[in-house]
Amino acid sequence: MDNNNKIANRANEKPYLSVVVPLYNEEGNAKELHKRIKDACQALGKSFEIIFVDDGSTDGTVKDCAGLTPLKLVRFRKNFGQTAAFDAGIKVATGEIVITMDGDLQNDPADIGLLLEEMDKGYDVVSGWRWQRKDTFMKKFFSRTANLLRKVLIKDRIHDSGCSLKAYKRECFQNVDLFGEMHRFIPAILELQGYRVGEVKVSHHPRVHGQTKYNWKRGLKGFVDMVEIWFWQKYSNRPLHLFGGGGIIFSFLGVAILIWMAIEKIFFGASLSEKIWPMVGTFLILVGIQLFVFGLLAGILIKTYYKNRQTMNYTIKEIRES
Ligand code: UDP
Ligand code: MG
Numbered sequence: 001m002d003n004n005n006k007i008a009n010r011a012n013e014k015p016y017l018s019v020v021v022p023l024y025n026e027e028g029n030a031k032e033l034h035k036r037i038k039d040a041c042q043a044l045g046k047s048f049e050i051i052f053v054d055d056g057s058t059d060g061t062v063k064d065c066a067g068l069t070p071l072k073l074v075r076f077r078k079n080f081g082q083t084a085a086f087d088a089g090i091k092v093a094t095g096e097i098v099i100t101m102d103g104d105l106q107n108d109p110a111d112i113g114l115l116l117e118e119m120d121k122g123y124d125v126v127s128g129w130r131w132q133r134k135d136t137f138m139k140k141f142f143s144r145t146a147n148l149l150r151k152v153l154i155k156d157r158i159h160d161s162g163c164s165l166k167a168y169k170r171e172c173f174q175n176v177d178l179f180g181e182m183h184r185f186i187p188a189i190l191e192l193q194g195y196r197v198g199e200v201k202v203s204h205h206p207r208v209h210g211q212t213k214y215n216w217k218r219g220l221k222g223f224v225d226m227v228e229i230w231f232w233q234k235y236s237n238r239p240l241h242l243f244g245g246g247g248i249i250f251s252f253l254g255v256a257i258l259i260w261m262a263i264e265k266i267f268f269g270a271s272l273s274e275k276i277w278p279m280v281g282t283f284l285i286l287v288g289i290q291l292f293v294f295g296l297l298a299g300i301l302i303k304t305y306y307k308n309r310q311t312m313n314y315t316i317k318e319i320r321e322s
Contacts, residue, residue, distance in 0.1 A: 017041055017048040017112070018095030018170070022085030023103040024055040028209030030064040033105055034071065040109035044116070051093055052103070053085040082164075082213075087178040098168045100183075104207050106134070107165040111202040115167035123198035124172055127158050127187050128165035130204040139212075142219050149223070153230045156188040158199045165202050175311050181221050185229050192233050193315045237313040239302060243295025251288030257281035 019037050023030055034050060041048035051072045054062050056079035065073055074088050090098055099115065101107040111128065118126040133140050143162055150161060162184045172190050182189070187197045235242040258281040264270040272278055306312055 013047075015047040015049045015095045017044075017046050017097050017099060018051060018093035019048060019099045019101070019109075019112070020051045020053065020086060020089035020093055021101055021103040022053050022055055022082050022089065023057060023061050024079060024082070024085070024213055025057045025059045025061060026103045026210055027057075027060040027064055029103055029105050030061050031068065033103055033109070034065075034068045036105075037109040037112075038070075040112050044113050046116075049093070049095060051089045053089040055079050055081065055085040081181065083178045083181050083183040086183045090173050090178075093170065096170060098170050098173070100164055100166050100168075102164040104210060106205050106207055107163070108203045108205065111165060111200075112167070114200050114202060115165070118198050118200040119167055119169075121198065122196060124169045124195040125187055125190050126167045126198045126200055127161065128163040128202035129158070129160040129199050130163050131159070131201045132204060134204050134206040142216075146219065146222050146226075150185075150188075150226055153226055154185070154188045154233060156191050156197065158187055158197060160199075161185060161187055163202065163204075175309075175315065181218070181225055182229075184222065185225060188229050188233070192229075194317070236302060239298035240292075240295035243291045243298060247288040247290070247292030247295065249288070250284045250291060254281045254284030254286075254288060257284065 019041070021033065021037075026033075030052065034052075037048075037050055048070075049072060050068075050070060051074065052065055053074045054065070054076060056076045062073075062075065065071060072092060074085075074092060076085065076088070086100055090100070097116070097119070099112055101109065107128065115126045115128065133143070135143075143160075146162070147160060150156065164183070166186070168186075168190075172195055175193065176186070176189060178186070191197050231242075257277055261272055261275070261278050261281065265272055
């Protein structure tokens with residue numbers, strides 16, 4: 001057994017790197033990936049652990065993993081999705097730095113060193129940027145559009161949030177649980193909490209074994225997730241500003257329209273029975289009130305949310321006493 005393995009396997013001693021990989025029907029990829037990760041970590045001279053999360057594979061993925069060392073294998077009972085797999089893997093990780101990557105050999109473990117180098121510049125998270133992507137035209141097209149939209153809406157300043165190859169300080173995940181398909185937005189979520197997010201160009205390979213697990217539906221889900229993050233980013237601790245503000249504007253418009261109609265009727269003797277405006281005015285007032293009340297309720301919900309989790313909407317880096 002070589003030195004690095006010994007370090008990684010020594011009981012009670014935490015490794016420096018935890019490499020977390022989700023696997024869903026990746027027969028033919030898992031073994032090779034394990035070897036490449038091991039080689040890359042050993043070349044860096046860092047202690048490491050490899051965590052594979054089998055996301056309910058129905059092919060020979062788990063069999064492929066038999067006999068691989070070192071390996072922590074987390075097995076889901078069924079397919080819960082890539083985000084859940086990342087979350088589970090990250091929660092069993094003990095390393096100081098968590099590296100995530102795809103299990104289909106499209107990300108290159110040899111790039112881990114690049115991520116770590118960038119991290120040394122003072123970042124808490126470093127995201128890979130697949131600047132020369134080896135995917136189909138449609139996939140690249142959708143991904144680029146999504147990235148553009150994300151830049152406008154969320155402003156997280158990185159080019160390629162969907163790249164799974166990323167490095168994190170483990171403390172980043174203290175207050176983060178990943179739901180839905182949120183793993184693509186982890187940098188945005190973390191930036192929101194004040195962590196420093198960097199980026200580095202990484203290589204990308206075409207998929208050789210197995211098939212992609214996603215289709216066009218991902219675009220739709222991604223968009224909805226993006227709107228949710230935008231909301232959290234801007235209004236999570238003050239929902240009334242969004243809903244109440246919108247409500248007041250709507251109601252104000254509605255009242256203005258009704259006043260205008262009243263003036264028309266009283267002073268100019270206009271007939272309102274064939275005009276649509278009285279209805280529009282009433283509609284706007286009602287919608288406005290609804291929105292305002294919704295904002296109040298959202299405020300109450302958010303207060304219970306933070307109370308239940310015993311967290312606040314701010315994060316503290318450290319507390320010094322002297
Ligand atoms: N994956 C997973 N669960 C799923 C879908 C995907 O664990 O429900 C894993 C998959 O095995 C791979 C990674 O997530 O390691 C990325 O999936 P894929 O290559 O299909 O996505 P693409 O590269 O096409 O965006
Ligand atoms: Mg892939």
